[in-house]
Amino acid sequence: MNRIPEVAVVGAGIVGLCTAYALAERGTAVRVYESGVPGHGQSSGQSRIFRHAHDDPRLVEFTRQGRAVWDEWADRLGVEMISPDGVVALGGPVPERLRILRDTGGIPVRAVDSAELHARMPLLADYSGPAMLDEGGGAIRTRVAIESLTNALGDAVVTEEVVSVHPTDHGTVEVLSTAGREEYATAVVCAGMGTARLARTVGLSPPVQPAAHVRLTFEVRGAPPERVACLQDSSGDFGEVGVYAAPYPGNSRYAVGLSQTVEVREDGSFADPDALVALNDRARAYVSRALPGLDPEPAEYLHCWVTSLPWSEDGMAVWEADGIFFAAGHNLFKQAPRLGRALAGAAVGEGLEEDLRPAAALGRPR
Ligand SMILES: Cc1cc2nc3c(=O)[nH]c(=O)nc-3n(C[C@H](O)[C@H](O)[C@H](O)COP(=O)(O)OP(=O)(O)OC[C@H]3O[C@@H](n4cnc5c(N)ncnc54)[C@H](O)[C@@H]3O)c2cc1C
Known part of the structure; x- marks a missing residue:
């Protein structure tokens, strides 16, 4: 019998791909649902800026840690993910x-x-x-990042639109998609424009x-x-x-x-x-x-x-209900590997980092 993955990730933009890769590097089985082509939503096109400068010192520190994750993954996957030109x-x-x-x-x-x-x-x-x-900043090689992460995840990425993500009465999470119905231990929704809609099903209203x-x-x-x-x-x-x-x-x-x-x-x-x-x-x-x-x-x-998010153009947060996580924000490309590791940790039960909770308003100028 095939092993059902433990975690469902909705969306194969850069945030969903990084979350799934971070789960895979922990040995957690994952399935990524993408309704279109990976990396063709807000993550589309060549080049994004990786910069450390932000108005919130907590976000500067988050970004500093994130650069190390980019470098670690670039080394492992044998590609250049950020240009060296600052x-x-x-x-x-x-x-x-x-x-x-x-x-x-x-x-x-x-x-x-x-x-x-x-x-x-x-x-x-x-x-x-x-x-x-x-x-320590530079141009993110967006296409290289999307393609190498998608390739590394292999057939864990499926072309299916998720219609609903909701908790069951026995503590699991049910995902209804255009091609089926599966249960998981938990789910992480990184669906960009689709995140707020899916969150409303479980009673959340992220102010996206x-x-x-x-x-x-x-x-x-x-x-x-x-x-x-x-x-x-x-x-x-x-x-x-x-x-x-x-x-x-x-x-x-x-x-x-x-x-x-x-x-x-x-x-x-x-x-x-x-x-x-x-x-x-x-x-x-x-x-x-x-x-x-x-x-x-x-x-x-x-x-x-x-x-x-309303508090900053660099704002970022994760909402949680019934063991399902919903990530939202802007200028997330640079943050995705570090955010992905945080979401992976939360999905396997280590708890969500306090700075990522909505009340922390990460990114708000101080
Ligand atoms: C032109 C431009 C320039 C930018 N510049 C920078 C920059 O310099 N630096 C920076 O860090 N960031 C920058 N950003 C922002 C950054 O690109 C985005 O924040 C980031 O790509 C968001 O990634 P994501 O994975 O959250 O969302 P997305 O890339 O939008 O991924 C969400 C995915 O979910 C899929 N999906 C949605 N609903 C469903 C569903 N129901 N079922 C299955 N799949 C679903 C979508 O098809 C999509 O592929 C820029 C953005 C743009 C557009």
Whole structure:
């Protein structure tokens, strides 16, 4: 008789894959349900930024620990998961962010002058304001991460949509999917846009806010630079205060987005569909002012959903009811291996880390 896995994971985005991998590395049998293709929800597209800088020192520490998990898994799977070229941040928040990073300790971060900034980020226009370099940050190789984790999990990942996850009267968790009905010791829901709906079945109402987001990708002019950092621009010097950008593998393309999102209704419909087009235009205009190293005509557009929690754009939390865990937040790519290990620990009965409980509001600026 086949052994029924002990834990069901709903969603094969980066968080579900990392949770399942963390369970597998403990020897816990797991099944991952994915309604579509692994990594094609909020985890879609090339490149995300791994940065240590956050406004909540607890999240800085969580991220510092997370970098070690990325490195451990990259070594084990024999791939590069984070580029070695760091992250530069610009603007007024730099001194305070440096202070929080230094207080945490163990993070290679420092202020840089204009010459070093431009050596690290050769695509950038002239800038001489406050700047820092996070040498332990870099561009996450998202496709490599998704593919290597999916391959490592093998046939534990199944293409089935989960319709309901709920407790049984004998202490297990029942998962109803498009292809069947199974019982597990517990379940972890990492379903992105689908998490709040599944949570409501067990009486939870996580305050997940859906929104729409756009990111544009541009060709680098001329030969790709040997080294190029990710960018976080809060300066306003180029007309925007919330810009993030990251190179693709090989450095011949650079993805640029505004951290601003467009509100959508709970069912995903737009109150103002033009707002997304306006964000596109602002990102293009930013590139023509701030990044002369890029061809200003976008080579790719990525339009997608994002989910966030009300207390911070980096907020993250896990809700728990009847032995079922529901993870939610934003900017979770960088956190996924560390979060996955925490969710795996909770799923096998070690308890949920206090900082991940909703009351802790992890990510809220302090
Ligand atoms: C353009 C963009 C840029 C970003 N930049 C950064 C960044 O620089 N750094 C960073 O750390 N983060 C960044 N983020 C955020 C980060 O990508 C997301 O927080 C992260 O990918 C979320 O992963 P997830 O696994 O929680 O969700 P998802 O990737 O959305 O995965 C959820 C999965 O669940 C599946 N699913 C849903 N419902 C069901 C169901 N009922 N049954 C079965 N399967 C189901 C979906 O198909 C999906 O594959 C960015 C996001 C975007 C969109």
